[in-house]
């Protein structure tokens with residue numbers, strides 16, 4: 001992960017390209033519809049952030065992108081429709097997902113947790129670049145033999161991101177990485193995500209904390225009741241208006 005070639009672009013073009021495109025995506029859980037037709041594009045090499053109140057459908061949207069909730073509507077990744085692909089295939093194609101609540105495996109060590117992320121690699125390599133991963137998250141090197149469950153919330157979040165990176169993704173999806181985490185670790189995570197974006201990794205972020213989002217975001221999508229009600233580039237966003245769409 002020392003340079004952009006570690007995160008190969010789909011199109012291998014220098015100019016921004018849409019790595020992910022959603023078209024009128026509808027999805028939900030058994031009888032209850034949550035997403036009511038979401039259109040969204042994620043530009044290669046940029047940080048795109050989805051914001052909105054609790055229950056707006058942000059997590060459901062990320063789960064639809066990963067194939068953890070079903071949709072028949074077009075989700076294009078690197079111009080290819082993936083809505084009928086399994087979650088495993090999507091991961092192998094380079095989409096990494098850090099779920100809300102992190103979901104690391106508490107009984108496994110830090111090292112073993114990161115190793116699990118290599119299952120998503122499209123090649124057969126089942127090791128990760130320790131210098132790179134531990135360079136981004138030095139605390140994980142210190143604690144590499146500890147059980148994941150013994151880490152603090154912030155450290156577990158860093159572990160979840162490290163595990164995702166071990167799969168060598170093109171697109172990293174993070175669902176509320178700052179939830180329940182102390183401000184100092186939040187700043188560290190923002191620093192790492194900016195570094196990754198500079199190296200060419202595309203990031204799709206779900207976030208409720210505006211301070212954190214503003215450190216990172218290139219384009220905002222605001223969700224309300226399962227719909228995108230506003231989108232704007234960071235230079236065009238009215239942040240006072242944006243605050244009215246967030247939970248206080």
Ligand SMILES: Nc1ncnc2c1ncn2[C@@H]1O[C@H](COP(=O)(O)OP(=O)(O)OP(=O)(O)O)[C@@H](O)[C@H]1O
Pocket residue numbers: 029032034052053054055056057058059060061100
């Ligand atoms: N597994 C599930 N089964 C049924 N309904 C669900 C399930 N998960 C979420 N929902 C419902 O779907 C709606 C959207 O939930 P979702 O978790 O996507 O929202 P969110 O924007 O991520 O919220 P938060 O900010 O609290 O994480 C809510 O009404 C929620 O109750």
Ligand SMILES: [Mg+2]
Pocket residue numbers: 058059060100175
């Ligand atoms: Mg959520």
